[in-house]
Amino acid sequence: MGLAILIFVTVLLISDAVSIKSHAYVSKTADLPCPFTKAQNISLSELVVFWQDQQKLVLYEHYLGTEKLDSVHAKYLGRTSFDRDNWTLRLHNVQIKDMGSYDCFIQKKPPTGTIILQQTLTELSVTANYSEPEIKLVQNVTRNSGMNLTCMSKQGHPKPTKMYFLITNSTNEYGDDMQISQDNVTELFSASISLSLPFPDGVRSLTVVCVLETESMKISSKSYNLTLPESQPVQKYWLETGASITVLLVVLLLIILVVKIYHKKQDRPSRPSNTTHTLERDSHADRESINLEELEPQIASAKPNAE
Template identity: 65%
Template sequence: PPHLPPLIFLYLLFIYILLNAAPLKSQAYFNKTAYLPCPFANPQNISRSELVIFWQDQEKLVLYELYLGKEKLDSVDAKYLHRTSFDEENSALQLDNVQIKDQGSYDCFIQRKTPRGLVLLHKIDSELLVLANFSEPEILQVSNSTGNSGINLTCSSTQGYPKPMKMYFWLKTQNSTTEYDSVMQISQDNVTELYTVSISLSLPFLDGVNNATIFCVLKTQPMKILIFSQPLPIGKAASQGDLFRFMLTICKRKKKKPGLSYEGDE
């Protein structure tokens, strides 16, 4: 077959690179603002009045269009109307009031209007990950209906995304620490798509143990952050006064107060 002219070959190579470039990654928090990047060097210093810039989601719905320097609202899908704007300084689309359903892939297109029609100059794919902080885990002591000697505990955390990696109880004494694994019970809100998780534990009374406390720990993803509950005193040192002060602290705590946290090693 005949060889392609150099200019056509370079153009086809450019289109191939555009279509196969790895997508840019971005993150945003639930109900906050996301930024979908579309970096464009513009080496020819082309005026905005000659460009058509727009973003599409994975269903090919238009989020925003800047047509020859002016916003074109009639192209924007109703689900994105009045939620998007162009951050010209950072060459990114600003998407407000982010919801879990906004997570996914997006495409940015930059075209130049010429006498022969629109010419594609630039295309960027991006992946948006939406996160929501789980509330501080809360330990509750439940009544013992089995008649066994010991204490029954539950722990729950709400309004988070994505699903956490793990949830467990962590018992700390003067001489040791013990981790009690438990199967997470997970539910998801039909509207917000946020998760609520809980676990339970039956623990025998700790005879002869002083200064023991138990925590509930939630390990989130993707950043593997550990969120600790307030400590619950148990064992001989856990007098009724200690338990009363613990419950009083729980009652006074604000909802979703951030707990102790650090990045896990795993």
């Protein structure tokens, strides 16, 4: 009869089990509460208090006023501390793999057996803050090339649901398909998107923001300013280049002209040689004249002899 009553009381108490939700960030500390309503009437030295995870692995055990480590699983050794005042177990250096449900049992151990006084279920969720989305310029912005950007955010949890660009004075969300990767060890996610759009007509500058969203958070990048390069420096460059080319062409033309003039002078006969030739020609003519006069008497005297 007494055993039947004990079983009935145990079932009744467990049916009133408390359920609590707890949240922690990666690498921080999680609280696993186990508030005991009858703590004022019972000493901790009379109780057995322990926590176990969803795989029934023991995190911590306080046995009749003393910590008992024999039954604690190796993965939790050195990672817990018990707050006796608040009846809370603190789990340190939380990782994504620690996410799940934990049970706390408070038992009384009379000489006749064990009575479960209270069971508390804690659902632990774990979050990792993503790095601030970072925008990078893939190609210099020009009117022809447009905007070519990428955005990345790393090491976060839970899995992202959306990632996009917002542009000045526009409510539209821009960006190609989001790429998601997950680290096999840490189970953290990274996400990235890209943007390729023509620069709006009539606009010289605009601001772009990258936004990452999950079910529980939204994080934005710093504003990224895009400005088309000034046209004046480009015109000045071409003017200077054109002037340099013009000067070079003029110099080349002058050189060619000087060379042609020089060659013409080399091909033309010199004046001294022309004068000598003329004098020789005149001298020859005089010699011919003198020879004819000398021959006339001889010709005249030769005629009678001929008769």
